[in-house]
Amino acid sequence: MAQLDLRAKLGILADAAKYDASCASSGTRKRSSEGQAKGIGSTEGMGICHAYAPDGRCISLLKILLTNSCIFDCHYCINRKSSNVRRARFTPAEVVELTLSFYRRNYIEGLFLSSGIIRSSDYTMEQLVEVARSLREDHHFRGYIHLKTIPDADPLLIEAAGRHADRLSINVELPTESGLARLAPEKSAPRIEGAMAGVRHKIEDRQDARRRYRSAPGFAPAGQSTQMIIGADAATDRDIMTKAHGLYDRHALRRVYYSAFSPIPDASAVLPLKRPPLIREHRLYQSDWMLRFYGYSLADISAAADPASGMLPLDMDPKLAWALRFREHFPVDVNRAPREALLRVPGLGVKAVNGILAARRWRRLRLEDIARLTRSVVKLRPFLIAEDWRPVRLGDRLEVAPPPPRQQLELFAA
Ligand code: SF4
Numbered sequence: 001m002a003q004l005d006l007r008a009k010l011g012i013l014a015d016a017a018k019y020d021a022s023c024a025s026s027g028t029r030k031r032s033s034e035g036q037a038k039g040i041g042s043t044e045g046m047g048i049c050h051a052y053a054p055d056g057r058c059i060s061l062l063k064i065l066l067t068n069s070c071i072f073d074c075h076y077c078i079n080r081k082s083s084n085v086r087r088a089r090f091t092p093a094e095v096v097e098l099t100l101s102f103y104r105r106n107y108i109e110g111l112f113l114s115s116g117i118i119r120s121s122d123y124t125m126e127q128l129v130e131v132a133r134s135l136r137e138d139h140h141f142r143g144y145i146h147l148k149t150i151p152d153a154d155p156l157l158i159e160a161a162g163r164h165a166d167r168l169s170i171n172v173e174l175p176t177e178s179g180l181a182r183l184a185p186e187k188s189a190p191r192i193e194g195a196m197a198g199v200r201h202k203i204e205d206r207q208d209a210r211r212r213y214r215s216a217p218g219f220a221p222a223g224q225s226t227q228m229i230i231g232a233d234a235a236t237d238r239d240i241m242t243k244a245h246g247l248y249d250r251h252a253l254r255r256v257y258y259s260a261f262s263p264i265p266d267a268s269a270v271l272p273l274k275r276p277p278l279i280r281e282h283r284l285y286q287s288d289w290m291l292r293f294y295g296y297s298l299a300d301i302s303a304a305a306d307p308a309s310g311m312l313p314l315d316m317d318p319k320l321a322w323a324l325r326f327r328e329h330f331p332v333d334v335n336r337a338p339r340e341a342l343l344r345v346p347g348l349g350v351k352a353v354n355g356i357l358a359a360r361r362w363r364r365l366r367l368e369d370i371a372r373l374t375r376s377v378v379k380l381r382p383f384l385i386a387e388d389w390r391p392v393r394l395g396d397r398l399e400v401a402p403p404p405p406r407q408q409l410e411l412f413a414a
Helices: 006-017 092-104 121-138 155-164 177-183 189-212 237-251 278-293 298-304 318-325 339-343 350-359 367-373 377-383
Strands: 062-065 110-114 144-148 167-169 224-230 255-260
Touching (some): 006 062, 006 092, 092 121, 110 121, 121 144, 121 155, 144 155, 155 167, 155 189, 189 237, 224 237, 224 278, 237 255, 237 298, 278 318, 298 318, 367 377
Parallel strands (some): 062 110, 110 144, 224 255
């Protein structure tokens, strides 16, 4: 194989990494090299370059694979063993050098590093850990590091990864065990969840130790996350949210990312030919938000889905879908209702609800007060009672649902 220069490898391995959705750096500890005798980087800065891949994914971190070679053959993955793609591989020293040079130019706020599996899970994990170790110990890098973790790797390697990285993630890949067995037969759902449970225990142990001894070493302070591929198998939105809810519950995940399956060249015949609509990914993120920040239960989210197909409606957000299905809970009186009821009003976010609760301690709120706290009071009106407003009845679906998308007519259609 011809030797590739660093720029050519970067082109291949950054492109190969764009299928990984989990690139957010939220939730880490604040840390900066400013004013320190040694070190470089900070997790605090804003204004660092946020790049977007052509398909719209955020790549604000230097997001690369160590290699896109892999000994596994997951059907949905462009890097699988049988895929006919150009292969490349960085050495750990090359990744360190790239990260530092990008950081010095203020292009990135940190590193997101994943990899295909080469030789064995342990060998691959050793290479990933070496990058993080060298950045932290040799170069005193204080920026953000997110390492993708190989579920079968030795627990000592996971331990070393968590010592250096802010966040670890283990991809659950598909929402159902049957989907995983069909599309990624070398992977095992119990092994993936076992690795997640191990990371959770380490995070909790270390948090506990640090409460007692400030000098206790940390472990993945930004927690762990995972990613699910949407639309590669027949799993419904209800299946996906059930899986996500279980993962949050069992492994205290910070985030579950949903990544719409992208058709890949020379794809296996077991995969669908078309990608699912991107709006489906968006609706799943909205449902995830409802679970984590709006007090909805899994049963509530399931009730927002179509009872027969188990799919969330694409033409309206799941909060509105739930409100229309349970009209008896509306309208909600903004001057009396508890926080939980206000959070269920379609169009009212957490910030707006906090604003309402603060403002109503001093006076009774009118519709114009709510308008100041939200983007569009028109959408909210059917669901609210204010001092000067009471809807006659909750409008039917057509009044509150968004208009159907416009379609471009074809000039020469038959
Ligand atoms: S193990 Fe990862 S990189 Fe390898 S084929 Fe499966 S999904 Fe792709």
